[in-house]
Amino acid sequence: MAKVEPGMESMLEMYIFETNTLLEQLDEILLRTEDANVFSQEDINEIFRIMHTIKGSSAMMGFENLQHLAHKGEDMFFVIREKPEIAKDAHFVYELIFEVSDLYKAEIEYIQNSGDDDYTPTDFSDTFKKLEEATEKLKAMENGTAPAAEGAVQPAASAAPAGNNVEGSMTVRVFFEDGCKMENLRAFLLLTKIKEEAEVISCTPPDVESNADTAKDIVENGFLVTFKGFDGNNDSVLKTIEGAVNVESYEVIDTPAAPAAEPAPVSAPSPVQAAPAPATPAAPATPAKAEEKAPAAPAAPAPAKSAAKSAVTKAQEDIKKASGGQKQSLISVNLSKLDTLHDIVGEIITTESMVIANPDLEGLELESFSKAARQLRKLTDELQDTVMSIRMVPLAGVFQKMGRIVRDMKIKLNKEAELVLEGETTEVDKSIVDNLNDPLMHLVRNCMDHGIEDDVNVRIAEGKPEKGTVKLSAKHSAGEVIITVSDDGAGINCEKVMEKARKNGLLTKPESEYTTKEIQNMILLPGFSTNDTVTEYSGRGVGMDVVRSNIEQCGGTLTVESEEGKGSSFIIRIPLTLAIVEGMKLKVGSTIFTVPISSIKESLMVANNQLLHDTKQGEMIMIRGVCYPILRLHEKFNMPTEVTNLEDGILLLVDVGGKNVCLFADKLIGEQPVVVKPFPKYLSQYNIKAEGLSGCTVMGDGTISLIIDVNNLIS
Amino acid sequence: MSENYNDKLQELLNTQKAMEDAMKDPQNTVITKVLTFYIDDQVYGIEIPDVIEIIEVPPITAVPGVPSYIKGIINVRSKIVPVVNIRSRFGKEEIPFNDRTCIIIVSTGDVSVGLIVDSVADVIPVTEQHISKTPELTGVNSNKFIKSILEMNDGIKLVLDVSKLIDEHASEENK
Incomplete structure (x- = not known):
């Protein structure tokens, strides 16, 4: 089966992007409302809007299974909307909606990755059933808690067919653009939009959502809808209709003017009730009747009509003004x-x-x-x-996704924990953000699984709050972004790490020589996991080294800091920009090196009497009472040069993460922004990065300069 | 005058016929073309599809931490390309560059490498009959880079296997 109808392929990418964005929004709302344990009217409306949009666009793309899934979800929320209180403590609702959201994501990924012909829609009938059950359950709860409310709804519903007579209502006939297809769904979307602003009293044909045959009626006779603005103002609704997608034209056909001229809205089962009768799909006839009725309508229809017309003109002007004034200011670019x-x-x-x-x-x-x-x-x-x-x-997008992970794991692992975000507005390069997703997910999982204690009593005994905290923070610092994932859990047990390392044969020197920091960083080695059993989330021993290599791929570093009993932090440092750095050019022999300016503190000439020698004949220099080791670049890189006397060359004091060292070069050439290029693939088999070089750059005269990575150079 | 002309025509026709005969013989079908170059007096070759271009030796930036036969990196129109000195790769002594020294840029897959050679010679068509199989002499180091040996009228030419030359792991010195 072809994935999408011919002609729709170009829409597919947009559909996938849009739906994914909506699903993320949905997750976010759900996380928030679950925490607050209450649905506000606003949230429910937003959820409805998301579901509707997904439903509509899925239908347009021809993904029926997805369309139905959204529909069933909507059904459930319909019950909740009637009475938001019932969703309180109804965790199954969240479970189910999250499940739906996951199914969507999986299906969309599947659509995205499958070829044109090997796509078969996934069967969601299990979930449908669950959703239906949940809806029933909610309905039962609703009836149980508020039979009165149910009773109140009934008469209102029965009054609906008498719609045309409701005080202050307005009937509008809408025509859609020729050949825009699926008019019934467009009508339905329009109806949804109107519902946001007005009470829809009736519409003809009534079953646009479920009955595709109505599309034909709508093409022929237009879509008839009677509504009443929430605030009594129908103009804004007209504006909505005017602005809706694919609406070709509309006309106001019935505006009951004076309340006095109207029969009592609910009580009187007036003859009109039979006319629009939504139950009968005699659509072609119905609008006709309505039209006939219009002139015959009570009191002063003509002035009312003209009043409405002038309102419409005004609305149109308003729209023109609005669209001229505020064009959309965001575009998405490939x-x-x-x-x-x-x-x-x-x-x-x-x-x-x-x-x-x-x-x-x-x-x-x-x-x-x-x-x-x-x-x-x-x-x-x-x-x-x-x-x-x-x-x-901004990192906010990636950070917020972690909220979902914490939530899921909280339930699965039965631990109490909350996610705290800090500095999520920090901005980094898009390519880095994409590369951060997986590492962060691993780290947050690790914090939840290994970090936060299994037993609440342990936490209480330690004097910590019962609820654990996983903190994600980001900040800028000297050309780098520092992202920290920390928890207030048990911390890293050095003995356990040591034991495990011994068992897995990861030790490379006598045990007594390992410092605490070294032991902690051992958990980043491949094939290491202290979790005794493999769980769904961690313990396979592939996590941390994958995290590290992912981060190193985008030029970053990962370190661990931990205090037993207090918690642990994973610190990711990533360069702000990957490609262009402001560099200082140094000459060593015939080679030009570039040092990123961000890591240079100062440059200085020295006199021999400032020099000190330690016991291993290592050279050091005393600057303003502080002693710094000297690293001769020509020795380090084995480059022949004539300048070997420290007095003849220049020293460059560099600082990386608190470590200072003086680099000795022949001379400084000058500053220049350089475009960082990676070393050619052929050389990647040799560990040039470990030598302290991060890449190379082509200089103005076409020669190549090597870029020094001070961090690796020192360590 | 006309006799003379006829003779010429006959001659031309004969040559053409000879060429056509040669083409019909599968032994003579041109299989590939080979770029030949010199290291000392030995002629080596690289199959043309592997060759990107031949350039003069630009300034080479040395890179630390690599084997000594990798001389460094060069800039070829904003692309960074590593260069290997064929002489030292084959265990021969390096000689100073002169104006005949040049770099042949070769590539397999997505890896490009420049090869420093003493001088380039020619591009020659190779037919089936020129090729003699590589002798299976295990343990002879220089043999593992050789793809085939060509016996031409003007001497023996060794065609190099570029992918083996580039792929370090396959060509790791026997230790």
């Missing part, structure tokens, strides 16, 4: 286009240096040229900043 833009900007910066630092210009006094060059540099800087900022997205 990431690959941004990547290309980013690459081009990188090339421009390189080329710019090529022009400005061109050897042909050496020694020339070019006042106007350098002025123009400065101007150009300023603009390219701005361009680069803008491109970077386009790619920056």
Whole structure:
């Protein structure tokens, strides 16, 4: 079976994106309401809106199973909407909706990944049944708790057919654009929209949602809907209709004007009741009748009509004004286009240096040229900043997904815990955010599974609150983003780690030589898990080293800090931007190195009398009363150079994560923004990164400079 | 005049016929073309599909922590390409670069590598009859990079297996 109807393929990507976004929103609302243990009217409306949109778009794409799934979910919430209190403590509702949300995600992933012909819709009948049961259960609860309410609903419902006579109501006939297809569903979506603002008293044909045959009637006779604005204002509803998708035109056909002219709304089963009779699908006839009725309508129909018309004109003007005033200010762009833009900007910066630092210009006094060059540099800087900022997205999206994981695990593991988010507005490059999802998920799971104590009594005995806390925080610090996943659980048991390492043969030196920090970091080694049994969430021993390699892939580092009994923290440091860094160029022999400016504290010339030698003949220098070790780059990288006397060269004091060291180079060349390029694939088999080089860059004259990664250089 | 012309025509026709005959013989079908180059006096070859381009030796940036036969990295139109000195890869002594020294950029899969050679010679068509099978001489180090041996009129040429040359693990020195 073909996945989607021909002609719909282009819509598929949009559908997938939109539905995924909606599902995330749904999860978020559910998490919030579950915590608060109450549905506000707003939340329920929002959930309805999401379900409707999913239902509508699934139907449009022809995914019937998904459409029905949303429909059943809606049914359940319909009951809840009538009486939100019944959902209190009804955890099965959340379970079920989360399940539905997961099924959706799985199905959409399946749709996305399956070929055009090997897609078969998944059968959700089990879930349908569950949803139906839950709906029944809720209904029973509703009846149990509030029979009066049920009673009240009944007469209201029976009064509905008498709709046209309800005080202040308005009947509108809507025509959809020619050939927009599935008019019944569009009518239904429109109905939903109207419902947000008004009470819908009746509509013709009545069963647009379930009966696809009504589409034809709607094409021929239009879609007739009678409604009454919540605040008595029908104009806003007209505006909604006007603004709805695919609505070609509409006309107001009946506006009962004076309340006095109306029969008593509920009590009188007036002759009109028979006319719109929604039960009979005599649709072609019904609107006709309604139309006939319009002129015959009580009191002063003509003025009322014209009044309504002028209201409509006014509404249209308003809409024009509104649409002119506030165009949508967000667009979604394909990431690959941004990547290309980013690459081009990188090339421009390189080329710019090529022009400005061109050897042909050496020694020339070019006042106007350098002025123009400065101007150009300023603009390219701005361009680069803008491109970077386009790619920056807040971490909130990734963080909020973790809420779901904590919730699920809380229930499965029967632990009390809450997730605290901090600094989720911190922005990082989109490519990094994508790479962070899996590592964070692993870490949060680990915190829940290994971190938070199994037994609440242990926590109480330790003087900790019964409810555990998993904290996700993010902050910027000197060109890096630091993301911390921490818990206030048991912490890492060093003895257990040691024992496990011994058993798995992971020890590389005598046990007594290991420091606490080293032992803690052993849990990041491949094949390590202290959990005694394999659970659904962790214990397979593949987690942490995968996390580490994922993070290292995007240029970051992962460290562990833990205090037994107090909890543990996993700290991820990731460079803010991957591709372009502001660098200082150093010359060592014939090689040019680039050191990221963010890690340089100062550069200095030394006199020999400032030098100290330790017992192993290591060189050190005393600066303002602090002693720093000296690292000679030419020795470290084994590069021949003539400058070996410290007095002839230059020292560069660098600082990474509190560790300081002085790098010795022949001379400084200057600052330049550089585009970081990875080493060629062929060289990846040698561990160049461990040597302290993070990549290379092409300089203005076409030669290559090696970029020093100070962190790895020191350690 | 016309006789002379006829002679010429006959001659041309004969050559063409000879060429056609040669084409019909499967032994003479051109299978591939090979770029040949010199290391000392020995001629080596690389099959043309593996070759991207031939360039002069640009400034080479040395990279620490790699085997000595990897001379470093070069910039080929904004692409960073590692370079291997074929001489030291084959265990020969390195000689200073001269103006005949050049770099052949080869690629297999998505890996590109530059090979420093003494000088390039020619591009030659190879037919079935030129190829003699590689002798199975295990333990001879230089043999493992050889794909085939060509016996041409002007001498023996060794065609290199680029993927083995690039793939370090397959060509790890026998220790």
